Amino acid sequence: MNISQTLFTNTDTKLDNSQKRSRLAVTLGDPAGIGTEVVLKALADPQITQNLDITVVGSKSLLQETYLHLQRQNHQNSDLLIDPAKLTILDVPLDRSIESQIIMGSGNAASGEASFAYLETAIARTLEGKFQAIVTAPIAKSAWKAAGYDYPGQTELLAMRSHVTKFGMLFVARSPYTGWTLRTLLATTHIPLRAVADTLTPELMSLKLDLLVECLEQDFGLKTPKIAIAGLNPHSGEQGQLGREEIDWLIPWLEKERDHYPNLQLDGFIPPDTMWVKPAQAWYGNILEPKKPTIQNTADAYLALYHDQGLIPVKLMAFDQAINTSIGLPFIRTSPDHGTAFDIAGQGIANSNSMKVAIALAAELAQQRQNLPILTMQ
Numbered sequence: 001m002n003i004s005q006t007l008f009t010n011t012d013t014k015l016d017n018s019q020k021r022s023r024l025a026v027t028l029g030d031p032a033g034i035g036t037e038v039v040l041k042a043l044a045d046p047q048i049t050q051n052l053d054i055t056v057v058g059s060k061s062l063l064q065e066t067y068l069h070l071q072r073q074n075h076q077n078s079d080l081l082i083d084p085a086k087l088t089i090l091d092v093p094l095d096r097s098i099e100s101q102i103i104m105g106s107g108n109a110a111s112g113e114a115s116f117a118y119l120e121t122a123i124a125r126t127l128e129g130k131f132q133a134i135v136t137a138p139i140a141k142s143a144w145k146a147a148g149y150d151y152p153g154q155t156e157l158l159a160m161r162s163h164v165t166k167f168g169m170l171f172v173a174r175s176p177y178t179g180w181t182l183r184t185l186l187a188t189t190h191i192p193l194r195a196v197a198d199t200l201t202p203e204l205m206s207l208k209l210d211l212l213v214e215c216l217e218q219d220f221g222l223k224t225p226k227i228a229i230a231g232l233n234p235h236s237g238e239q240g241q242l243g244r245e246e247i248d249w250l251i252p253w254l255e256k257e258r259d260h261y262p263n264l265q266l267d268g269f270i271p272p273d274t275m276w277v278k279p280a281q282a283w284y285g286n287i288l289e290p291k292k293p294t295i296q297n298t299a300d301a302y303l304a305l306y307h308d309q310g311l312i313p314v315k316l317m318a319f320d321q322a323i324n325t326s327i328g329l330p331f332i333r334t335s336p337d338h339g340t341a342f343d344i345a346g347q348g349i350a351n352s353n354s355m356k357v358a359i360a361l362a363a364e365l366a367q368q369r370q371n372l373p374i375l376t377m378q
């Protein structure tokens, strides 16, 4: 029996290669972006694909076309691409008229139509039980909108099709320097900055915290986690001088949550600019300060109150390493942290590491959940 260590989940569960192979769907995302390229590169890596049953979901003809195009780029130092003939593909054929309007490097209604159809197909098959996890390549929300699909992102479509109203966007990244794992949940996601303060409520904060606590225990084996929570305003409001949300309701909310979760360490509200100093030190370890031991005292997870508050630090530290995972769904969903990168699409220079770790985390969670009851977080 060949057993490999878990990378992300801190659990006693080891990946046991003699067990049933995890069944993963990998969607191609927007065909005008780098999705197909990062999928073909990730699936060319045997360390990623070993012992997995992977089905690529997308248009077979476009996949073949993109493969041939990328091969012609023949970039030095570029990762290898797998030949699509070696893949299991769930073909999502597109109308000729749609396919002919797809232009590499520029998302439009046709590319949005395609990426929407890929995800719809993957979700439907997963809900039927064909797959345990969906790994999604990036889509452009603007292309979906141009095609008439008005969703903030893939997360919301996944939740809606799963009939789930309580879900969250969690970013997970394991430092290649120190092995430390950064976990960041966003309390609000794809809304205008102007709407953040009004969207945040005690109910929403409790919903996100409950999801995070349950996910940390079930998926990451952390029963009594320490969670750091960012303030909303500069300096967390500076006692009301720079914003009143902390004083008016966030601090009373946190006191109630501490009563509700007496075994957890809930640290808040940490000034949002300084909250990321310790994670960065833990991420880079001795690279930043060679004489200093790796910082301890970090949190198991960070709760950011809005998109850029959480994702600027995640992407600064971990752009090629971070995984976007949707929590609260009845199945596993992971995705690279990057977008469609239209500016480099078709050039053969896209880095596939984030896609590789997204597949690795999906596989690890799938393996682990085989022995666990299905999450019920409603």
Ligand SMILES: NC(=O)C1=CN([C@@H]2O[C@H](COP(=O)(O)OP(=O)(O)OC[C@H]3O[C@@H](n4cnc5c(N)ncnc54)[C@H](O)[C@@H]3O)[C@@H](O)[C@H]2O)C=CC1
Residues within 6 Å of the ligand: 034, 038, 137, 138, 139, 140, 141, 142, 154, 324, 335, 336, 337, 338, 339, 340, 341, 342, 343, 344, 349, 350, 351, 352
């Ligand atoms: N999970 C998803 O489906 C996501 C989708 N998006 C979508 O992607 C589109 C473009 O968003 P942007 O903000 O421009 O972010 P982006 O991540 O697509 O690109 C930002 C910069 O990083 C570079 N980059 C991104 N991924 C790379 C990779 N794998 N290798 C090398 N360079 C890479 C790009 O060339 C660009 O310069 C938007 O429509 C957005 O909605 C963005 C983030 C996640």
Ligand SMILES: NCC(=O)COP(=O)(O)O
Residues within 6 Å of the ligand: 139, 152, 153, 154, 155, 156, 311, 324, 335
């Ligand atoms: N910034 C994260 C992001 O855009 C992910 O969106 P999605 O996975 O919901 O499509």
